[in-house]
Amino acid sequence: MLDLKEWRDSLQGRLRPGDRPSLTVGMSTCGQAAGGARVMAALEEEAGRLGLQVDINQTSCIGMCYAEPVVEVALPGKPRVFYGHVTPERVPVLIEKHVVQGEPVREWALVQVEDGTVPYDGIPVMGTSPYYGCQVRVVTSRLGLTDPESLDAYVATGGYEALEKVLRRMTPEEVIEEIKASGLRGRGGAGFPTGLKWSFTRQAPGDKKYVVCNADEGDPGAFMDRSVLEGDPFTVIEGMTIAAYAVGADEGYIYCRAEYPLAIKRLKTAIAAAEEKGLLGRDILGTGFNFELHIKAGAGAFVCGEETALLASIEGRRGMPRVRPPFPAQQGLWGKPTNINNVETYANVPFIIKNGGRWFAAMGTEKSKGTKVFCLTGKIKNTGLIEVPMGITLREIIFDIAGGIQDDKQFKAVQIGGPSGGCLPEDKLDLPVDYDSLTAAGAIMGSGGMVVMDENTCMVDVARFFLNFTQAESCGKCTPCREGTKRMLEILTRICEGEGRMEDLDTLEALARVVKNTALCGLGQTCPNPVLSTLHYFRHEYEAHIKDKRCPAHVCQALLVYTIDAEKCTGCGACARACPSGAISGEKKQPHRIDPALCIKCGSCMEKCKFGAISRL
Amino acid sequence: MADVTLTIDGKQITVPAGTTVLQAARDNGIFIPTLCHDEKLSPWGGCRLCVVEIEGMRGLPASCVTAVGEGMVVRTASPAVIEARKMMLELLLANHPRDCLTCSKSGACSLQDYAYYYGVRGDRFQGEKHDYPLEEDNPFIVRDMNKCILCGKCIRVCAEVQVNNVIDFAHRGFNTRVTPAMDLTLRESEECVFCGNCVQVCPVGALAEKASLWQGREWELDKVRTTCTFCGVGCNLEVSVKDDRVVRVRGYDNPLVNGGWLCVKGRFGADFADSPDRITRPLIRAGERGEGRFREATWDEALEFTARRLQEIKEQYGSRAVAALSSARCTNEENYLMQKFMRAVIGTNNVDHCART
């Protein structure tokens, strides 16, 4: 029988040999997209050229997506140093200086992890660095630091301690009690207490039960699930195995969108490895407990993130939500009691079991415990993946972790919760991030997408963007979501094109109210949120579009007017040459004019003018 | 099951647990409109026209898929409910042709009825409308997807009653439509058996019997209940007639037999009655036997001739030289008379019928 402790002990020291340098490349989707593979090839080539005895490995995303490709360089007995923006061209310098000469390249270094060694001067230490200082890494604790495809690495870092504890020393009821004690709430959006959900499935009558992991992450700008699956697939698998034991299931599905090929590949690798070691499948750890886990690749419908639609999709039917009750806990997959949680929820489970529910409950706020993973995107300096304790303020996230707004522009709004979420203005920045505060303010926690907008963002256009998304992704089952979002989108488009009328705002609000009140599923009920929140916080922008035919952020093309300031114009003709539609005319050395009837508002003239004579109104 | 007591529009109502709010209301004479609901099909909850207000529940739940609860307080016509229903009708009409003047469904159309009931003109939104081509490449059913309100009844009847699963929703959002796989027509799909049960459940004019178009308005039809002639199942038919012509045939809901459902022959085959091939006058052979040449005769002549010849043969060769085939397609009364005729009039038991064809 597998002795986990013996295995774990045997791994100590073997995992990081310590007697030769290691070079590790972030090879998650973000790293690969930024050129990680080319960097890795360059590292191999350079090390080969120099005949260096080094280990070259891959890891996952450490969270600083803005800095990819990220390369970790570690020398025996020295801290692990993470470099950002590494290019193949920088590789020879990096190897020469750090590996050969033993001196880190400080101007390229992002952060170091000291691991009990003496830190280098002049490089921020992870725990106190600006990016990581406010973070508490639980679910993401292995990301970027271990090989996600290595079960050895997982076990060496405490993996499967929780499952062993559960199977050998806890009853299913005790597991559920521990989860309840932790206060963990579903990380997929609605925030339903996880322990309670498990107890429903456990109590539902039936011999056959399922656990399902919702990894159909579809919100624009959200990649929490992908990062966790790519970075630590074993945590999710272990969490699901524990959940299966707790609810009485022997089979599970991970519903992962097919657009995440790397996550699926790593999950497959991890499942095969766990099965080989008897950590998954029949008679797990010799305890007689069976759990078979499948992956189902989803086919790209946003609505399949809704749990009943997701179940329909696994069953091979069109992903369309159905009315609850009955809830999946009573009648789920193929009519059997089914527990559904999302990736982050399951990923928290092994940590809660290992450290105790009370440890988890000590983090966060009264009603929102633990940490939450967010994806920071939009007009901020540091985009990436972060994990913060519940209750942290939006200001801390946006200005401390994310480094504030790009180009030091003005913050305008932050959109939280994906298409179902809302846009919060500056005066909500000191709101603590927890389920209830966000809902009260008109946004939702959602799964953790956070899009930051600056002064150059038109809020009407933002509402239009999200409505366009929800309309295109509406499953079409219920009238309000299918037809209502279409008419809302048409009205928003009309306003953006300067054709809006003031009564449109009443119609929009009436439509939003009806859709919210009557749509069948959570997606339909929340899809008016971007409209309602922008109407609430940024009504003046709507009015400017309608009454003044003006887009304050200069985004809505139809409302833009380009004019040439005759005072500043030198008559050089550069603008006229750049204009693709022949809208600019004028005598040489004389001030030029733009014919608004011909202008297509492309902005080329403004870019070309060296004298700042062209302005956009 | 135990009973549950709830209040609907101030009225105390006791119904069995598990009953839907819709059913409880309707059983007690309280009006709630529905488009996608059908008692014979699985619950759907898609049209949202049946929304009601229930104290303590978020939003406006659909009464067709909400089970009653003890002490529940339901309002079926509060301002929020009425606003929502009117909006739902506006939204449906915004994407629906305004051809009620000539629509075959006019007078029996749920959408028309509810629009009238709620005073919704359907002109609040002036946006994009679908412009799908009419599907009329088969002889039985015309599909006008511009009129479809996506209630999904046809899909459910195809999956749950006919169990053929020919059609389903495809595409998303505003472009959602009901179609066979790969956007083929019913005929092209080669899966459709043209039972036409989808036509029968369609609440609007999206599906229609091809032969019935332009043949009669709903209120001009006389309806006759009868029994189908195309196999031994005995499906009950509702034959709609105008000016001595069959306009259409639908299933009559005899719960013990066909429950209102039919097959292609029962629904669409009645047009044989007006086939130009029908014999409409007695015929007497004009050429050689088997040649197939006949001349028309009066009933008097034909019957007199027949009676005389049968009498002659009976007298010359005996009763047993005459034989008759009765018909498994004729009525009981006619079969009874045929055997009586052979036994009592001709005097032989030479009567049989072929339990086939």
Next chain:
Amino acid sequence: MAGLAIAFGSGAMTNSIAEIEHNDVLLIIGSNTTEAHPVIGQKMKQAARRGAKLIVVDPRRIELVEHAHLWLPIRPGTNVALINGLMHVIINEGLVDEVFVAERTEGFENLRAVVQNYPPERVETITGVPAEKIYAAARLYATTERAGIFYTLGITEHTSGTSNVMNLANLAMITGHVGKEFSGVNPLRGQNNVQGACDMGALPDVFPGYQKVANPEVRERFAAAWNCQLDSTPGLRIPEMIDLAAEGYIKAMYIMGEDPALTDPDITHVRRALANLDFLVVQDLFISETAKFADVILPGASFLEKDGTFTSTERRVQRVRRALKPRGESRPDWQIICDLATRMGYPMHYDSPEQIFAEMAGLTPSYAGISYARLEGDGLQWPCPAPDHPGTKFLHAGRFPRGKGLLQGIEYQPPAELTDEEYPILLTTGRMLYHYGITTRHSPSLESYRPEEYAEINPAQAAELGVQTGDKVTVVSRRGRLVTKVRVTDRVPPGIMFMTYHYKESPVNILTNAAFDPIAKTAEYKVAAVRLEPAG
């Protein structure tokens, strides 16, 4: 029906259509239900959707196979052997309902002895059905409480038709699956009123209600009611009529609403017989193939144009109501018969079909309680012996009409015609969804959708002949030849082809074998040996 009459003492569907959706196992044998009885087919598929298990016995991969738990692809004409195989498993594995057999049946030892010769492994060699499927089907059928048998002409239209039916009755009886709800032995009647035509005594040996003409008491009662003399000798069955007409003994025929010149087997022989008559009167809606031989054609009215009743396959008597006036000068058949009788010196007059029905019900015990007034609702199922009787949902509760059910061992006999080198392909025939007899050929909509025959042949045969779907072939049997288009499909296995009988342009009964079952006199439409030639 003869088979059930021998086994139970009465031949009709034992149970009701409404019970199907509550069955847990449906053994469907020789019935392409979704095409021949589409609305019952719906109910079977609904049952399968709910979780009921279908056992489909059919040589073709019919639609129900897609919904089936088990498909037993049987070689046509080998039903007796297959059923013996099923009973072999049931008897030898102790799955017999001992109490039912002891209390309700007789003859079990004889059955047991015969069945011992049919171990599934041997049955496999006869029927082509894998032995393990025979075991599985037998166990499933025998151990399920609500298990019903459904069959149609795939069982009866064989020289062994009566044996097939009796053997199905054996199977149901030894497992106790008869005489209660949700099981039974259920022949699905093909035509709208086959049941009624039989009930009404349109048979050579019985008066209405299956009262024997040979029984003097019965005869006396009818003679008194009808005020006439009655012949005590049973009359001729169709094949005998045809043979005797061909030989010149039958001189005149009166054919109402049937087309033997298209739909009887070996129609060359039938046509010769019709041509040989001195006088033929045909009463029909259309000039059928038979009517072409007539001296007089009398135009009848269609079901839409008259009042009356039909009795459906589940013994349900239901009203037919006039929706249209008779077309042209056509008249309801009952009026024509009355006029003819009157002109022949037997005054026959009724004001309405209701009056005829009342006279009939007065003479027919199983219909005695039925009247038009009572039929205003959803119909009544016979037996309904009294005006306050609710009708009978399922038959044989407590006892069979003959007392104890008769178990009788039956040996397998091969079909009358087997394939050989000259005629290597087995032709089997049947209906298709879009047509019913020949009436539907006159329906503009149905006819335009399915205007011609597409004989089903297996891809192997198609490759041999070098034909594709839509190409024409010549089909030749010992009795005749015809040309038809083909559909190449694996719905039929290699060595078997399928045709319908709806098309006079490719009249399949030129090919079929008139050999008939010795008891029921039903011909072997389902098995004929043929060969295929390129159409030239």
